Amino acid sequence: MTTTSPSEHQHQPEEEDGVPLRLDAYLRDRRLLIDQALQRFLPAPDRWPTKLHEAMHWALFGGGKRLRPVLALAAFEAVDHHRDRPYEAVLPAACAVEMIHTYSLIHDDLPAMDDDDERRGRPTTHVRYGEDLAILAGDALLTEALRLVLDRDAYRGGADATRIIEVGRTLAEAAGWRGMVGGQSTDLGHEGAVDSEEALTFLHRRKTGELFRYAAMAGATLADGSPEEVEALAEYGETLGLAFQVVDDLLDDEQDRRDGKPQAQEPSFPALLGLEESRRRAEQLHQRALSLLSPFGTSADPLRLLMTFAVERDH
């Protein structure tokens, strides 16, 4: 699957663009693994139904950062510290979360939702393929994600039935009304005002945090983690997702100030708490995440670096 072993890039001290190089290299290697696996798992776009597959590929290979599946791999490695298991034992569950994330972006971008014409510098799926195919491509990616996570052959014998069911059920729970879809309904204003830190945290935990929680849980579960390891990493994942969100809000706020734009109308941590307090929240999440990782040895270093990256990045 990959031509580099996981350990090769773990101890390079150089820095580049302010990001420690070893995280940079780690992310690059793991993204490559994920992209290769996604290409392998997704049907080739020349098979029936061709147009639908084209739209699915357009959305899925549009330059995403693959944070969620990389988190699943990093959690898998943190538990499987002797590297006993092949990546095949986690890749289906890791790729599934990227398919779910991609489907949610396709549907969120639709005219009836956020009405976005561009994403990552390219036309959104409905602009490129029409609204009907965009809705169907989202439906197909969501369904395919849950099919893939249940495809025992895809794990190459590396996972048992009970753990696969637990992973699949958790993914469906995280993606559905209890998690992401409920969060999106709230974000669109259908479920009451989001006018307190508590309400905003509730929203982000569901809209973003649950899929991050799933990714870390799936990685730990498929590495045969103990219940304590799985729970600690699941909570780490949720904390990481929330930290990304708080820092996104902070970066958006800083950009708006630099551009002299009025503060955004959407609820945000800086709008509700002010800059100072929001930065403190990010640091609290950072510390919480590190303490959740304290029972793990150096095999959890990529997870530690991911969290540092989440709170210290400047874009």
Place this chain on the structure above:
Amino acid sequence: MTTTSPSEHQHQPEEEDGVPLRLDAYLRDRRLLIDQALQRFLPAPDRWPTKLHEAMHWALFGGGKRLRPVLALAAFEAVDHHRDRPYEAVLPAACAVEMIHTYSLIHDDLPAMDDDDERRGRPTTHVRYGEDLAILAGDALLTEALRLVLDRDAYRGGADATRIIEVGRTLAEAAGWRGMVGGQSTDLGHEGAVDSEEALTFLHRRKTGELFRYAAMAGATLADGSPEEVEALAEYGETLGLAFQVVDDLLDDEQDRRDGKPQAQEPSFPALLGLEESRRRAEQLHQRALSLLSPFGTSADPLRLLMTFAVERDH
């Protein structure tokens, strides 16, 4: 769960409205079971996210015939002929297919798809709740279906992990690009012309047949059917789905003739084959279904009646 035993209604010879009463009673009893279970499985609409749940309930409790979940129950009963197992061992998988069917109707009715304002005499979900909530309610029902099918507690201990995975994976496969979503993309004209009997059969097998196949397969699997029993009933299910479609086309064609309307533009069996040959196809499917059921005893009588109903109904 139910107050009547399955055998009570199997030998009543009376007829009512041209439908043999015993099938009528069977359908009524099984629909009640399904409706009760759906109410139990679906979150109450007064829980967060309230509006989303309202939209999901609106679509799911809109007077559907529950054919697919009833088929799952009937296949379960055909295999479990001693009635050793409680219905709980199949109800999650049966209700899941109704949620998938309902989500597909919500999305198909959207303005970007078939643009239908009414379904079963009521406003469609997007007319009632807005397009954004309709898209999300569809997404939530699809996801919840796959969560439910994997919820081991919901079966009350009546199903083993390996069979649950097989059922869940088959549902995702039937609902996704290989099945229903691919069929819908074809039906919307994105995947080439549907101008032969072969192409039309291919379309209907995917758009309708796969979910019927799943329903019968799930019932047989969760009754611990042998591989031969599961395969025979799965093929029976697909045959039943296709028969419903051929007869729907015939009834639409007859209605159009009575109304003096020109023949519909969409591809249909009567348009491609003529009336006589289409009726012959329905009868061939009928015979094929009965021969698939020949290894089963009287416990498969509801399945035999369902097939007779599919081809002999007049509305």
